[in-house]
Amino acid sequence: MRMLAGLLTGTFLAGLLAASPALAQTRGMTTPTPNPTNAAAAPADDPYLWLEDKDGARSLAWVEQQNARSLPRLQNDPRYGTFYQEAFAIASARDRIPAPDLSYGRVLNFWRDQDHPHGLWRWTTEAGYAAAAPHWTTLIDLDALGRAEGKTWVWKGATCLQPEERLCLVALSEGGEDAVSYREFDLETGQFVANGFALPRSKQDATWIDKDTLLVSRDWGTGTLTQSGYPFVVKELKRGQSLDQAREVYRGAATDQVSTSSYALTDAKGHRATFIRRGVTFFGSETLLVTPHGPVKLDIPARTDPTGLIDGQLIFSTSDPWGAVPAGAIASAPLAEVERGVLKPTVVFAPGPRQSVEGAALTRNHGLLVVSDNVRGRAFVYTPGPSGWTHRQIDLPDNATIGVATTTDRSDHAYLSVTGFLTPTTLYALDAAAGQPTAVKTLPPRFDASGDIVDQYEATSSDGTKIPYFVVHRRDVPLDGSTQTIMTAYGGFQVSMTPTYSGSTGKLWLERGGSFVLANIRGGGEFGPAWHDAGRKTKRQLIYDDFAAVAKDLEARRLTSPAKLGIYGGSNGGLLMGVEFNQHPDLWRAVVIQVPLLDMIRYEHIAAGASWVDEYGSADVPAERAFLQTISPYQNLRRGVAYPEPFIWTTTKDDRVGPQHARKFAARMQEYGLPYLFYEDTAGGHSGDADIAQGARIQALQMTYFAQKLMDPATVPAR
Numbered sequence: 001m002r003m004l005a006g007l008l009t010g011t012f013l014a015g016l017l018a019a020s021p022a023l024a025q026t027r028g029m030t031t032p033t034p035n036p037t038n039a040a041a042a043p044a045d046d047p048y049l050w051l052e053d054k055d056g057a058r059s060l061a062w063v064e065q066q067n068a069r070s071l072p073r074l075q076n077d078p079r080y081g082t083f084y085q086e087a088f089a090i091a092s093a094r095d096r097i098p099a100p101d102l103s104y105g106r107v108l109n110f111w112r113d114q115d116h117p118h119g120l121w122r123w124t125t126e127a128g129y130a131a132a133a134p135h136w137t138t139l140i141d142l143d144a145l146g147r148a149e150g151k152t153w154v155w156k157g158a159t160c161l162q163p164e165e166r167l168c169l170v171a172l173s174e175g176g177e178d179a180v181s182y183r184e185f186d187l188e189t190g191q192f193v194a195n196g197f198a199l200p201r202s203k204q205d206a207t208w209i210d211k212d213t214l215l216v217s218r219d220w221g222t223g224t225l226t227q228s229g230y231p232f233v234v235k236e237l238k239r240g241q242s243l244d245q246a247r248e249v250y251r252g253a254a255t256d257q258v259s260t261s262s263y264a265l266t267d268a269k270g271h272r273a274t275f276i277r278r279g280v281t282f283f284g285s286e287t288l289l290v291t292p293h294g295p296v297k298l299d300i301p302a303r304t305d306p307t308g309l310i311d312g313q314l315i316f317s318t319s320d321p322w323g324a325v326p327a328g329a330i331a332s333a334p335l336a337e338v339e340r341g342v343l344k345p346t347v348v349f350a351p352g353p354r355q356s357v358e359g360a361a362l363t364r365n366h367g368l369l370v371v372s373d374n375v376r377g378r379a380f381v382y383t384p385g386p387s388g389w390t391h392r393q394i395d396l397p398d399n400a401t402i403g404v405a406t407t408t409d410r411s412d413h414a415y416l417s418v419t420g421f422l423t424p425t426t427l428y429a430l431d432a433a434a435g436q437p438t439a440v441k442t443l444p445p446r447f448d449a450s451g452d453i454v455d456q457y458e459a460t461s462s463d464g465t466k467i468p469y470f471v472v473h474r475r476d477v478p479l480d481g482s483t484q485t486i487m488t489a490y491g492g493f494q495v496s497m498t499p500t501y502s503g504s505t506g507k508l509w510l511e512r513g514g515s516f517v518l519a520n521i522r523g524g525g526e527f528g529p530a531w532h533d534a535g536r537k538t539k540r541q542l543i544y545d546d547f548a549a550v551a552k553d554l555e556a557r558r559l560t561s562p563a564k565l566g567i568y569g570g571s572n573g574g575l576l577m578g579v580e581f582n583q584h585p586d587l588w589r590a591v592v593i594q595v596p597l598l599d600m601i602r603y604e605h606i607a608a609g610a611s612w613v614d615e616y617g618s619a620d621v622p623a624e625r626a627f628l629q630t631i632s633p634y635q636n637l638r639r640g641v642a643y644p645e646p647f648i649w650t651t652t653k654d655d656r657v658g659p660q661h662a663r664k665f666a667a668r669m670q671e672y673g674l675p676y677l678f679y680e681d682t683a684g685g686h687s688g689d690a691d692i693a694q695g696a697r698i699q700a701l702q703m704t705y706f707a708q709k710l711m712d713p714a715t716v717p718a719r
Helices: 057-075 078-092 142-149 335-339 503-508 529-533 541-556 572-583 609-616 622-631 660-671 692-710
Strands: 107-113 116-124 137-141 153-160 167-174 180-186 198-202 205-210 213-217 233-238 247-251 260-266 272-278 286-291 294-297 304-310 313-318 330-334 346-349 355-362 367-373 377-385 388-393 401-407 413-419 426-431 438-442 452-460 466-474 485-488 515-519 565-570 590-594 646-651 677-681
Touching: 057 660, 057 677, 057 692, 078 107, 078 503, 078 692, 116 142, 116 153, 137 142, 142 153, 153 205, 167 205, 205 260, 213 260, 233 260, 247 272, 247 294, 260 304, 272 304, 286 304, 286 335, 304 355, 313 335, 313 355, 330 335, 346 367, 346 377, 346 388, 355 401, 367 401, 377 401, 452 541, 466 541, 485 541, 485 692, 503 692, 515 541, 541 565, 541 572, 541 622, 565 572, 565 692, 572 590, 572 660, 590 692, 646 660, 646 692, 660 677, 677 692
Parallel strands: 485 515, 485 565, 565 590, 590 646, 646 677
Antiparallel strands: 107 116, 116 137, 153 167, 167 180, 180 198, 205 213, 213 233, 233 247, 260 272, 272 286, 286 294, 304 313, 313 330, 330 346, 355 367, 367 377, 377 388, 401 413, 413 426, 426 438, 452 466, 466 515
16 A cells, blocks of 8 residues: 655654654655745845855855864764764664565665665565575665766665566665656666666656556656646656657646656556646645546545555545545545546544554555554554455554555565564564464664663643653653753654664663653644644644643653753754744753754745645745744844754755755854854755765764763763
8 A cells, every 4th residue: 555655854763863764755856946036035134045055155165164163063072983883883783674675576675784885775585585694686786886977876766567577767866865867777687777768867756657658747847847846747758758758648737836746556456546646735635547538636635645456446545534534544445436437435444533544555465554542553454355344453562663564466475563662673574364473583682771661641732732752761760850861753744753763862872871752742643634733834833832841741750851851853843943942942951953944934935845835834825924933943043042052954965955944044043142053964865864974973963962961071881
């Protein structure tokens, strides 16, 4: 089952030190050109518009000066080298679980280690994967490819035809930006296809129709991008054609907030459905079924998506009510009827008030559904039949986060992952037809958790809503407010933050006596669409109240105190940090602001910002602008306030949020004589992990900052 994910990421699943990928993935589209002199949109009193020129000489000279000012403070700390070595060793360890992908008749895996910092795309058989030390055949060595071509290639995934066709489109990014190049690759020969499909750099999307045909959305030239810099024109490209020979299939509108793209769903019985998704707003779309007579719009709610196909049944995920189908549910309808224009959905799963769908996938004959129940995972097998859907629960460990690692419609084999704050990730093999899950691979412990426990509490927010949060700490933690604590949340785009094993967090922080807090604030998806909608647009202050309420609850319980509390978050979570920094400077001593949005009056004119109006509101709407003015961190900095000294970091290659926000915020702090640290990495895109070394470097910088602010002058020795 294909679950459509949000486009804004940077959540860094377990936070700043997690080794797992971001929760939501962006499908590559084209970077818009900044317009720092847009007088109609730019406030007349903004002296730092010139820093919006992302790659301009003056901007980059300023960045170099700022890095030279801040890096020595952190890298000359004797703790930095230890943190770096520990983070690098964990990220590059060879005994990590290689993530399996069963989609294409073999087990595919992308792998990075010390010898291959940019990574290998490789494969083995399913039987081989079950071995303790699988034999892998390398398909693409990104480090070797980069050396040969003089590029810093970063892996962005592959989309393949069915196994018998053996052809894939490989997405490669230069330096980690969202814009990618597509190249056709033959799994059988292990080579790029000579004179095959090759789509030059763009934020783009491609779907196989057959071995000689693609549906492509990309920058086709003038007038084919939305204000967000995303394509809204889908064309059919035949093998051997140049891009200018592609035939237009569908056109959205330049006024759309996001993009128009395509995708295909298939099942083991040979059914196939190809869809075009027009992103009118970030969350609201029009979905069209591609037919021999052209695309036909489906009569479904704007926040309902076809996500899978099994036994001729089309599967839908919902965030709006749809007849008898409630918001947040999974539903089905016969494809044959949908093709005739008849849509009568059947409820497959409807969540309770503290539940949400966290993952779903399909095997040959069954569906796998992962449900969050008060931020604890439950997994089920769903089976279609003549009398409707039946289900059974899968016996997996409780109080954990469960994920569907991979499935295939070629069999009922699947892999599930189970993880928790103190429990190393375990991979389970499952025969969805009848069997119970079997643990096949477990990540070795990365830190000593023998003295640690996890508690879940609730804080009361400004409107009386109970906000759950987790605290990971020593069993014997003193309740006197003296424990150094780092806290994170995301609070946006219906992205859930759930317990995850992070070896780096454990090794670099918990082993040194620190506590870790994860807050499940509104704006996320922990309790379904309503939890998200409660904090959208002008209701967003509730998200920030939730986070502050958790901090105050920690203090009331004496689990920590403002002098020992540090907070961090990235992307939308970086905006959260900026707001909390402004609104509650007395609640924390340390604030890490990662790849952030910070100028909420200008955000629609920076990088892909215009695509997020459905989440934040627009400065062009008077009521929404008035609200944004009250929360925008850049506009709300004040001279003479006793702010904590923050650490702000971003990357030059970030073509999603863009480094402009972080730059302007730091420049204003400098103007006001406020203390701050700023670092801009030249590679890494929005996630800041172009290779293992970069990820370890950023982790070490952040942890050194937290150690300086929250720990004793000499780091507490690890246990």
